[in-house]
Amino acid sequence: MKLFNHTYIKLLLSLLLIVCGSLSAQAQPNSMGLSATDMTLLSMILVLFVVMLVLVVAIVLLNLLKMMLNAELEAKGIVIEETSVWKRLNDQLTGAVPLEEEDAIELDHDYDGIKELDNHLPPWWKWLFYLTIVFAVIYLLNYHVLKITPLQHEEYTQSIARAEAMKSANQDDTEEAIDESNITFSDDPQLLATGKTIYERNCVACHKAGGEGGIGPNLTDDYWLHGGSVQDTYHTISNGVVEKGMIAWKEVLSPANMNAVNSYIYTLRGTNPPNAKAKQGELYQEETATAPVATDSTAVMQ
Ligand code: HEC
Missing domain, CATH: 1.10.287 (Helix Hairpins)
Incomplete structure (x- = not known):
């Protein structure tokens, strides 16, 4: 004991x-980062x-x-007498006739001394067989009569359709994805309104309400420290000039929002706000306005 x-x-x-x-x-609270x-x-x-x-x-x-x-x-x-649970279970599953009672099931066949017993099929085997019949009935009803669960081919078509839907959704996203390579200055009023809100929330502190400049440079003149093209300003906004106090806005704003504010500050150019900060950087003029029209440009292009 x-x-x-x-x-x-x-x-x-x-x-x-x-x-x-x-x-x-x-x-x-889980500290291992498990969901x-x-x-x-x-x-x-x-x-x-x-x-x-x-x-x-x-x-x-x-x-x-x-x-x-x-x-x-x-x-x-x-x-x-030892009759363990296992033995009883085994007896029930096999349904074997005990040795002492084998005479009762002996057939009258005698093949050179080899005798034959008329044993039943073991119950475990029979139950398994009945189970397959029940399974077959359920299967038939489910897949072919009531059609609750889709068949393999149907399942395949469904998953292909789902994948197609996902693919086209992703394609729309990539088409709308904005980065330096595909942006333009837009004059869409809704976009500019969004840009204005973003500007007022994030940029006014350093560039002032009219873009005349404060801590940050003047955004209304034609002089730029980091370039004045659509890509240049987007790049500056996105990556910032960290050492000068302009953060990389891509950490805060989505590409769509950076695009909106980029278009908005473009509308400030040439507005000549009062108290404008003195020009900084180099003169930038838009190529379309400044590029000299070469007489033989068509020939060159061909
Ligand atoms: C904490 C102050 C601060 C804030 C806020 C700020 N900027 Fe700036 N920004 C600067 C400074 C400083 C520079 C100049 C960096 C340099 O001297 O190289 C600059 C430069 C720029 C330039 C390039 C100017 C040029 O001459 O090339 C752009 C464009 C610009 N900022 C846009 C924005 C926009 C848009 C926002 C709001 C989303 C913003 N900034 C918010 C401080 C700021």
Whole structure:
């Protein structure tokens, strides 16, 4: 009886501790960066593991108890016939006729001394067979009569359709994606209104309300430190001039919003606001206005 008091009790206690530990770990904010479903799965696996351990321990304990009981009975001279759960289950599943009763199922065939028994098919086999019939009926009803679940071919067409839909959605996104290579100054009033709001929220502090410049340079003149083309200003806005105090706005604004504010500041050019900051950088004039029209340009282009 000492065995119960020590080893097994200790084992059970440590198991309990593991369960409590896993439960409290779940309650704490997760620091391992695991998602909620991950945590649920993990704790479910843990609980399953613990349950299995407890089951194993219970079986071991039961066997021990039985052994001790048998030893006690043996000492008193009582012998009981061993019919374990497994043996009974096995008998039921195989339906085998005991050796002593084999005469009853013996056929009258005798092949040079080899005799034949008329054994039944084992019940486990028959039940499996019945199960396949039930399965077939359910399968037939599900796939071919009621058509609840789609067949393989249908499933394939559905997933192809889903993929096509996703593909076209992505293509729309790439077409709308804005970066330095495809932007233009836009005069779309809605876009400019968005740009104005973004400018007022983020840029006024340094470039002032009219773009006349303060901490940051004047955005209304034709002189630019980092270039005045659509790509140049977008690039400056996007990547900033960090060492001069202009942050990289791509960390804050979406490409669409940077595009909007880029178009908005373009509308400020040439507005000559009062208190404008002195020109900085180099003169930039738009190519369309400044590029000299070469007489033989068509020839060159061809
Ligand atoms: C914290 C102050 C600050 C804020 C806020 C700020 N800027 Fe600037 N910006 C600067 C400074 C300083 C420069 C000049 C950098 C240099 O000297 O190279 C600059 C330069 C620029 C330039 C290039 C000018 C040139 O001459 O090449 C553009 C365009 C610009 N900013 C747009 C914006 C926009 C649009 C916003 C709002 C989204 C913004 N800035 C917000 C400080 C700021």
